[in-house]
Amino acid sequence: MRRFLPNLLRLATLAVLVVFLFRPELFEPLLKPLVQANAPAIYNQGSLLSLTLSHLATVFAATLAATIVAVGLAILVTRPIGAEFLPLSRSLVNIGQTFPPVAVLALAVPAVGFGEKPTLIALFLYGLLPIFENAMTGLSTLPPAIVEAARGTGMTGWQRLTKVELPLALPVVLAGIRLSVTISLATATIGSTVAAKTLGEVIIAGLQSNNLAFVLQGGLVVAVLAVLIYDAFSALERVLARRAGRG
Amino acid sequence: MTLRIDKLGVVIAALLAYGAFVAPFANFRANRIVPGEARTILEALPSGLGAALLVFVAVSLVVIVLKTPTLLRLVLGLAATLALALLIGLSARYLTPPENTYARVAPASGFWLTSFAFVLLTADALTRLRLSPYARIALLAAVAAAAAGLLLSGAWDGLSILKEYASRADTFWLEASRHVVLALGSLAAAALFGLPIGILCHRVEALRAGVLNVLNIIQTIPSIALFGLLIAPLGWIAVHVPGASAIGIRGIGAAPAFVALFLYSLLPVVANTVVGLAGVPRDANEAARGIGMTDRQRLFGVELPLAFPVILTGIRIVLVQNIGLATIAALIGGGGFGVFVFQGIGQTAMDLVLLGAVPTVALAFAAAVVLDAATELSNSKPGRAA
Incomplete structure (x- = not known):
């Protein structure tokens, strides 16, 4: 019963978001006071729904690629064969995170041109770091007793990895993915300055035409998406952590 | 003495070899917004210097692939990065036709990759040496001073980014x-x-x-x-x-x-x-x-x-x-x-x-x-x- 209220709140937020995306005109009276007399209160240069979907698709594609590469690299550097790479990997992750997302995005443009590509590359590169860091931590801080036990039962290296180590590290890896997704959702809006189709278009259109309602709706949709996704990941982590006996 | 291979070194060496021998070193453009033409190390540097750089890279490859003392790797990484920084400035002057103020020379992928490889080498050596906090700050100050020196001496003035700077x-x-x-x-x-x-x-x-x-x-x-x-x-x-x-x-x-x-x-x-x-x-x-x-x-x-x-x-x-x-x-x-x-x-x-x-x-x-x-x-x- 204690979880009832927050869950109701989440469902209500999701419902409002869905209604807003499918029938934004219903919210016009709410946003009208924010704009000058005859300016539009609802984004009218494209469909909010399709922008939201392409925003999510961009973030999803970048995060998926980042997850595969980051977890693969983390597995490599935590095996004996890749141990020599571990110290440098740690410092590279530290250095990489000092790169501002805008700079990564701007620097990707000369390499690949305008559009979705620089955004995908920036989100991928920037998303790699938290996932890699967490996967590395998760895989290198497993309880030694359990790893020993797995070895004792005669499991091969591959079996230990897939049956013991990865499941145990999963909650920590997920925390990294959650962090990466939240950063990417916000950073993707900046992608619109290099012509990517994301919700940033709505915000930038608002900034350019001094239309506060545009800025608000673009920003709020991204923020609500981020909060809901963050929440869903946290819940998933709790379930997995309980199952893995780490929580 | 037995020769042993450094695994990380193999990765760095692969990057370095590709950057130096395959990818273009500098990018030449007739003005600031047209697409550029790629120039390799041999084309981008005065005769002799380009060949010398390639020989230097070849020797570095051996040092990097083998297990060599960490201090040697650090010195090599720092020296090579500095040398590349000087050479790209030189290349800009060499490639820009005299009296031409529209032409732009920018570092190309090969320059970035070779520099990145040497920076990786330096970073790895620094990580292995576990420098004290004061030493790290001193090194940062030294690198900043070197960059400031290069900027003030005008060694980079031919590069496109500094031409943008000069006009604003x-x-x-x-x-x-x-x-x-x-x-x-x-x-x-x-x-x-x-x-x-x-x-x-x-x-x-x-x-x-x-x-x-x-x-x-x-x-x-x-x-x-x-x-x-x-x-x-x-x-x-x-x-x-x-x-x-x-x-x-x-x-x-x-x-x-x-x-x-x-x-x-x-x-x-x-x-x-x-x-x-x-x-x-x-x-x-x-x-x-x-x-x-x-x-x-x-x-x-x-x-x-x-x-x-x-x-x-x-x-x-x-x-x-x-x-x-x-x-x-x-x-x-x-x-x-x-x-x-x-x-x-x-x-x-x-x-x-x-x-x-x-x-x-x-x-x-x-x-x-x-x-x-x-x-x-x-x-x-x-x-x-x-």
Whole structure:
């Protein structure tokens, strides 16, 4: 019963978001006071729904690629064969995170041109770091007793990895993915300055035409998406952590 | 002596070999916006020098692939990076036809890859050497001095990014100071308000979850939206509060950017203050109470000093984050290095983008190195439970 209220709140937020995306005109009276007399209160240069979907698709594609590469690299550097790479990997992750997302995005443009590509590359590169860091931590801080036990039962290296180590590290890896997704959702809006189709278009259109309602709706949709996704990941982590006996 | 292979070295060597022997070294353009023509090392450097660089790379490959002393690798990495920095400047002069002010020469992928390979080599050697915090700061200062020396000596003047700089030197320093003021000012404000809020959250448990949740949600609002949303309330304040516009509060410009950065900065400062204070050992608090310290004395004499390293970690996160986010301020007229980034994107002039992006990255990196060193020093002071 204690979880009832927050869950109701989440469902209500999701419902409002869905209604807003499918029938934004219903919210016009709410946003009208924010704009000058005859300016539009609802984004009218494209469909909010399709922008939201392409925003999510961009973030999803970048995060998926980042997850595969980051977890693969983390597995490599935590095996004996890749141990020599571990110290440098740690410092590279530290250095990489000092790169501002805008700079990564701007620097990707000369390499690949305008559009979705620089955004995908920036989100991928920037998303790699938290996932890699967490996967590395998760895989290198497993309880030694359990790893020993797995070895004792005669499991091969591959079996230990897939049956013991990865499941145990999963909650920590997920925390990294959650962090990466939240950063990417916000950073993707900046992608619109290099012509990517994301919700940033709505915000930038608002900034350019001094239309506060545009800025608000673009920003709020991204923020609500981020909060809901963050929440869903946290819940998933709790379930997995309980199952893995780490929580 | 047996020769052993360094696995990491193989990866670095592969990058280096590709960058030096396959990828183009410099990019030549007839003017600042046309597509460029690639030039290899042999074409981009005066005869003899190009061949010498290739021989140097070949020798380096052997040193890198084999297990060699860490100090040798460090010296090689630093020396090679410096040499490449000098050579790219030279290449720019060599490739630009005399008296031609339209032609642009920029480093191409081969230059970036070879430099990256040598920087990786340096970074790996530094990681293995485990330098002390002071040594790391000294090295950072040395690298900064070398870069400043190259800039002042004019060795890089032929490069396209410096040609962009030359045509807007005044605005560059104006935007640079705005950028630094935005990043540091909002950090100072966040520390001023965040520390008391953090202490309050630590003392009053009922407040903690609520305050942290609100600050967490602020973090999820995309920066360009938050910047935009603050335009309206600040515009209203400027018009309706007497004296507000006199101290620089306006709807657009630096004020909303400052407030947005301040809001983003609060979470790391408050959260780390709470975590730091919660981590103060119970014994220390008991002992302080035992010798009759008042609450106030305990806070300033025991709790805050003990929590300081954790709070400093929060400050590091904020500073690095603010230096990056301050670029976005340009979108709402707040100035900063973002001005060049977004102007460059608008004009598809990538050298201009670099003029904004490179100093931002350098600043963020320097801030991270200095604050990491400071955190380590504050952790290792004698008598501190780290």
